[in-house]
Amino acid sequence: MRKVREVRQQLKDIMQSQRLPLASCGTDWDFVRRCICSAYFQQAARLKGIGEYVNCRTGMPCHLHPTSALFGLGNSPDYVVYHELMMTSKEYMHCVTAVDGRWLAELGPMFFSVKETGKSNRDKRKEAAVHLQRMEEEMRQAEIKMAENKRKKEEDVPIKQEIATPGFNTPRITPHRLGL
Known part of the structure; x- marks a missing residue:
């Protein structure tokens, strides 16, 4: 029982240091x-x-x-x-x-699953079809949301203004070559 008290005290200290409420499960x-x-x-x-x-x-x-x-x-x-x-x-x-x-x-879903009994194959296929439709709808909504986010990002990007610098990006035609 001494070991139990020590473990309980350790858990209590951890809960208090993490500012979690102390609660007991009672008899459950x-x-x-x-x-x-x-x-x-x-x-x-x-x-x-x-x-x-x-x-x-x-x-x-x-x-x-x-x-x-x-x-x-x-x-x-x-x-x-x-x-x-x-x-x-x-x-x-x-x-x-x-x-x-x-x-x-x-x-432990990677190791275990629940096998449901009493359901016919038709019921299972209906559930699978409904599940597939729900997943496809969620995928469409996610794609729409991603497109909206992409559009918002493009709108939020400031327009790049170029600075005119003499000698760069200007036509290399001198007044002499124009015949003036």
Whole structure:
């Protein structure tokens, strides 16, 4: 508990030095679990069978460590993130936290996505067409805005005035050559 107090004091000092408001999540632990998920989304595992998990990225089977608070609950969470793997007779996940699968897709979109079930291909095609139209409209608006900005820049550029300097940029015809 001493270590917890030290970490809390460090966080409090950082928040005060950055002039951020101090606020507690109270009993809503989802905020804390989402923060942990945002840091450890690469070390996520999903439930495969009874008490057995599979690493989402590598497909390696792993199990909850017997000292884990989630071990032996009766119902295992569908998705977990862990801090480290311990290799004994099996691969055991240590420091495990239950997370929501949608959080993984939100916080680690380069690795995870949400697979929607119950939608037909026709519905998916309609959504894709609507999305494409929306993107094309946004692109047209962006092009119009860029053209306006370019026009404004050209209008804002002052007109370059040339200074007449004797001997430069003047015709080299002398009065003598004109027949005067």
